[in-house]
Amino acid sequence: MDSALASDSRYLRESVRTAVKILIVGHFAVGKTTYVGTLSEIRPLRTEERMTQAGASVDDLAGIRDKTTTTVAMDFGRLTLSDDLVLYLFGAPGQQRFTRLWDDLARGALGALILVDTTRLKESFAVMDIVEKQGLPYAVAVNHFDGSPVFPDAEIREALDLAPATPLVTCDARDRRSSTKALISLVDHLLTLDEGETP
Numbered sequence: 278m279d280s281a282l283a284s285d286s287r288y289l290r291e292s293v294r295t296a297v298k299i300l301i302v303g304h305f306a307v308g309k310t311t312y313v314g315t316l317s318e319i320r321p322l323r324t325e326e327r328m329t330q331a332g333a334s335v336d337d338l339a340g341i342r343d344k345t346t347t348t349v350a351m352d353f354g355r356l357t358l359s360d361d362l363v364l365y366l367f368g369a370p371g372q373q374r375f376t377r378l379w380d381d382l383a384r385g386a387l388g389a390l391i392l393v394d395t396t397r398l399k400e401s402f403a404v405m406d407i408v409e410k411q412g413l414p415y416a417v418a419v420n421h422f423d424g425s426p427v428f429p430d431a432e433i434r435e436a437l438d439l440a441p442a443t444p445l446v447t448c449d450a451r452d453r454r455s456s457t458k459a460l461i462s463l464v465d466h467l468l469t470l471d472e473g474e475t476p
Contacts, residue, residue, distance in 0.1 A: 294361040298385050299463065301352070302408060303392035304400035305371035308420045308450035310352050312392060313368040315456050317354025351382060356460070364460070371404070379407055389415040390463045392450065395425050398436050405437065416444035416466050418459035442466075 301309050314321045352368030367382050383389075389408045393401045408415050419433060428436075430445055439445060444462040448455040 289363060290357070290360060292360040293357070293363050296363050296365060297387050297464075298365045298367065299460070300379075300382060300386045300389040300408075300413065301366055301368040301392065302379075302389050302404055303371055303420075304394070304397060304404055307371060307392045307394050307397075307400075308422075309368040309371065309392055312420070312448075312450035312456055313352040313354040313366050315450060315453050316356050316366060316460065318357060319355050322351075322353040351378065358464070364464075376407055379411070383411040383413060386411075386413060388463055388467045389413045390459060391415050391417045392420045393417055393433075393437070394420055394422060395428055395433070396422070398433070401437060414467060414470055416446065416459070416463035418462075419445070419447045420450050421447055442469075 301312055303309050310321075351370065352366075354366040354368075356364045356366060358364060367386070369379055369382050389411075391401065391404060391408060405415075417433075417437065417439060421427075433439075434443075434445060444466050446459045446462045448459040450456055
């Protein structure tokens with residue numbers, strides 16, 4: 278007879294054999310906390326603090342609407358992909374002053390999903406530099422905000438100087454289906470690299 282815990286989503290299935298650590302990264306206010314919360318099958322761990330007037334000189338809120346909190350350490354969620362595979366999602370804070378945390382968060386990670394916003398593409402360069410310095414393979418997901426401009430993939434690739442093999446997808450961090458599709462693009466990319474193909 279199964280115990281109550283066997284079907285409880287807070288606990289891993291006994292059949293799980295592989296756990297994979299994935300970073301969810303991006304610049305300030307790009308939607309990382311929302312993304313992890315949308316996909317996590319458990320109640321996500323969040324380290325959000327209310328934004329204050331004191332931080333106004335540090336965190337640029339130009340063009341950002343309705344943001345009242347910010348991540349100060351990490352977000353954490355879990356997603357079971359199959360009977361034997363589970364993903365641990367670690368959302369990293371986007372502000373430059375928190376990038377020292379990335380060294381610890383990146384330890385043991387197999388790859389990163391970089392969220393970008395078409396209204397602030399330039400802010401993605403610093404994030405991509407950090408991920409590349411960590412030696413992590415990555416995929417890029419354009420998080421579509423209401424009213425944000427839409428550009429052809431070729432223009433976004435050129436603007437971000439992406440390698441041809443780097444996956445580029447569009448998602449809405451509030452939507453489970455498109456967020457899952459973005460994550461699968463990263464997992465497929467990691468599997469391709471694991472099979473020995475060049476990045």
